[in-house]
Amino acid sequence: MTENLPDIETPVVQVEAPFPAPMPHKGGVSLGDLQELDAHVSGMLDSIKRVVFRPDERKKAPVCNASQLASLCGRSGSAMGRLLDRAAEFGLSDGYVRDAEGKKTSAHRAFPLADAMAWIQHSGTLRYKRTSGQDGAVICVGFFKGGVGKTTIAVSLAQGLSLRGYKVLAIDLDPQGSMTTMLGRNPGAVEIGETIVPLTLPRSASDHRDELAPSIRPTYWQGVDLVAGSTGLFISEFYLPMRATSKDEAGFNFLEVLQRALVGGVREKYDYIVIDTPPALSYITMNAYWAADAVLLPVVPEGLSLQSSAQFWSMFNELAESAQKAAAEPKRYAWLGVVPSRVEAHKPGSVEMLKWLQMCYPKYLMSSHIPITEAVRTGSTEFATVYDISKYAGSAKTYERARAAFDALTTEVDLLTRREHWHAKEE
Numbered sequence: 001m002t003e004n005l006p007d008i009e010t011p012v013v014q015v016e017a018p019f020p021a022p023m024p025h026k027g028g029v030s031l032g033d034l035q036e037l038d039a040h041v042s043g044m045l046d047s048i049k050r051v052v053f054r055p056d057e058r059k060k061a062p063v064c065n066a067s068q069l070a071s072l073c074g075r076s077g078s079a080m081g082r083l084l085d086r087a088a089e090f091g092l093s094d095g096y097v098r099d100a101e102g103k104k105t106s107a108h109r110a111f112p113l114a115d116a117m118a119w120i121q122h123s124g125t126l127r128y129k130r131t132s133g134q135d136g137a138v139i140c141v142g143f144f145k146g147g148v149g150k151t152t153i154a155v156s157l158a159q160g161l162s163l164r165g166y167k168v169l170a171i172d173l174d175p176q177g178s179m180t181t182m183l184g185r186n187p188g189a190v191e192i193g194e195t196i197v198p199l200t201l202p203r204s205a206s207d208h209r210d211e212l213a214p215s216i217r218p219t220y221w222q223g224v225d226l227v228a229g230s231t232g233l234f235i236s237e238f239y240l241p242m243r244a245t246s247k248d249e250a251g252f253n254f255l256e257v258l259q260r261a262l263v264g265g266v267r268e269k270y271d272y273i274v275i276d277t278p279p280a281l282s283y284i285t286m287n288a289y290w291a292a293d294a295v296l297l298p299v300v301p302e303g304l305s306l307q308s309s310a311q312f313w314s315m316f317n318e319l320a321e322s323a324q325k326a327a328a329e330p331k332r333y334a335w336l337g338v339v340p341s342r343v344e345a346h347k348p349g350s351v352e353m354l355k356w357l358q359m360c361y362p363k364y365l366m367s368s369h370i371p372i373t374e375a376v377r378t379g380s381t382e383f384a385t386v387y388d389i390s391k392y393a394g395s396a397k398t399y400e401r402a403r404a405a406f407d408a409l410t411t412e413v414d415l416l417t418r419r420e421h422w423h424a425k426e427e
Contacts, residue, residue, distance in 0.1 A: 059184035059220045061113035062388055066095060069111050072163055073123040083119075084109065092118050114222050120165045128271075128418050135267035136169075137334070137417045140292035142277035142285065144315075145308040148298045149341040149370060151178040152385060153409070154276040157296070158183075159387040160410030162223030166271035169216065171196070171258075172229030173284050179276040180228040181383050184220040190230040196284075199257050200236035202243055212261040225270075233284060240283040254283055259291040272417075281315050289316070293334045293421050296413065298341035298370070301353035306360065309338070334421035338364045339409060342372040368408035371401060 064072070070080035087094035095109025111119070130136070141154040151174070158170045172179035173196065177187025192198065192207070194215050201208040215227045240254040262273065275288045289295065299309050320331065338361045344350045358365055386403045418424040 059384075059388070061220050061222065063110050063112050064116050065111070066109040069095075069109075069116055069119055072116060072120055075123065083123075090122055092122060117162070117165075117222050120163065128414070128422070128424060130271065130422060134422050136167075136270040136273055137421050138262060138267070138273045138275065138291055138293045139296055139413065139417070140275045140277060140288045140294070141296045141298070142275075142288065143297055143299065143309070144280050144285075144312050145305060146279040147342075148300050148305060149372075150279070150298050151182065151276050153296070153298050153339065153341065153370060154274055155179055155182045156385040156387060156406045157410055157413060158224050158272070158274045159221055159385060160406055161272050161274075161414065162221065163387070164410070164414065166223070167269065168224045169227065169266065169270040169273045170219075170224055171227040171273060171275045171288075173233065173288055174229050174276055174278040175231050175233040176278070177229040177231075180226065180230070182385065183224065183226050185217075185226065185228055187228065187230045190228040190232075192230075192232045194228045195230055195233055196227060196258060196261070196287075197232055197236055199261050200239045200243075200284075202239060202246070203249060210261060212258075212266050216266075229276075237283050240287075255286055255290040258287040262291055281312070281319060286319060289320075290331065294413075294417060295333055295336050297336070297338045299338055299357060300342045301340050301350050301357055303353070306353065306356060309360070335416045336364045337366045337413070337416065339366040340369040343369045344372055345369075366409065366412055368405060368412050370405050370409065 066080060066084065067077055070077050073080060073083075075083065083090075084094050093111060093115040095111050095115070096104045097106050097110070099105050139157070141150055141157070143150055155170065158168045162168045170179060170183060172183075177185075177190065180187045180190060194217060196212070196215065198207050198209045198215070199212065212227065216225050217228065219226050240257070243249050243252050244254045246252070267273070275292065277285045277288045297309065297312075299305050338357065340354060340357060343354070354369075386399065386406055389399065
């Protein structure tokens with residue numbers, strides 16, 4: 001649940017726009033100065049996070065009303081009302097808070113996320129149930145240009161899929177730990193064992209392991225678990241190429257580390273595994289793409305972002321062709337989706353660039369678009385998504401437009417996966 005940020009207790013210098021010019025640096029800026037800056041910025045961000053996640057530094061899952069629950073369960077308001085009247089029969093919550101004597105203390109129904117999830121599971125209308133032998137689908141959200149809304153889309157997708165009754169694992173491969181932050185964890189407090197780093201260490205290392213399960217942790221959002229990200233991921237960029245050239249690890253293929261760790265138990269347990277990647281084509285990033293069953297590429301409808309997408313595929317193919325020679329089998333994706341992100345539909349230039357996107361990606365452009373709205377901006381400021389918001393302080397239409405966009409993307413991803421990966425019959 002998000003709220004407006006109150007004043008931060010850490011002392012803050014108040015300035016008026018325009019901001020004053022930077023102070024002169026007598027003698028230049030030393031590495032010691034940069035270390036002090038690192039400590040200061042990290043401290044300020046920790047203070048902000050303590051405010052956002054107060055009082056116990058943990059995010060709170062949203063609470064929905066009866067109307068919102070009906071929408072999540074795919075029922076009309078009246079049909080949902082009839083089901084809620086039979087809540088005791090199903091062993092589910094009717095949404096009312098009661099006192100010790102069982103009397104209602106409120107006239108309005110309210111459903112914490114856990115109760116809402118139980119009703120979604122009970123309704124059974126939105127979830128696709130995998131058949132025996134079908135593994136969970138791995139969706140990689142990536143682009144090597146920052147500022148495209150990649151992490152917000154990845155976290156929102158994980159939450160949106162969970163609201164359809166799916167069990168979801170989120171994997172944060174970005175050393176910045178943005179996905180980890182949005183899912184309620186402080187990347188600075190994440191231990192190496194909670195990341196994928198142990199998978200990348202040499203087999204001779206005491207902390208090496210091939211299993212991913214020990215890195216998985218629950219989050220504040222029921223239905224979404226997390227393999228966290230932290231700055232410690234940088235060491236994997238050193239170890240992966242080192243192992244690839246080591247005589248002690250003959251036949252090692254750095255591309256398949258994450259893929260192998262997902263085989264078996266993890267892919268059996270989770271319906272969806274959503275991976276957020278760093279904005280770079282690195283050894284870790286290529287691991288994510290190689291482990292994925294499908295790739296979701298957010299592109300902002302503007303010239304530089306479109307040009308970067310072309311460069312992305314050029315570099316991706318060059319790396320993939322080189323690495324494919326050592327792979328066990330040819331790589332093939334169930335689907336590829338290019339989703340227009342941070343769209344400003346009211347601007348003629350943005351509409352024109354959407355046409356260019358259509359021409360560049362005629363087979364892969366998603367029908368759903370993610371707008372840049374005040375609701376999305378507010379969520380980004382508060383390390384949250386539209387799904388975290390129980391009650392939006394601004395215009396209801398603004399929030400509904402943003403929520404509808406992410407709902408549409410979730411639906412499209414789910415339909416593509418069911419059809420192309422699980423080969424489900426059309427309903």
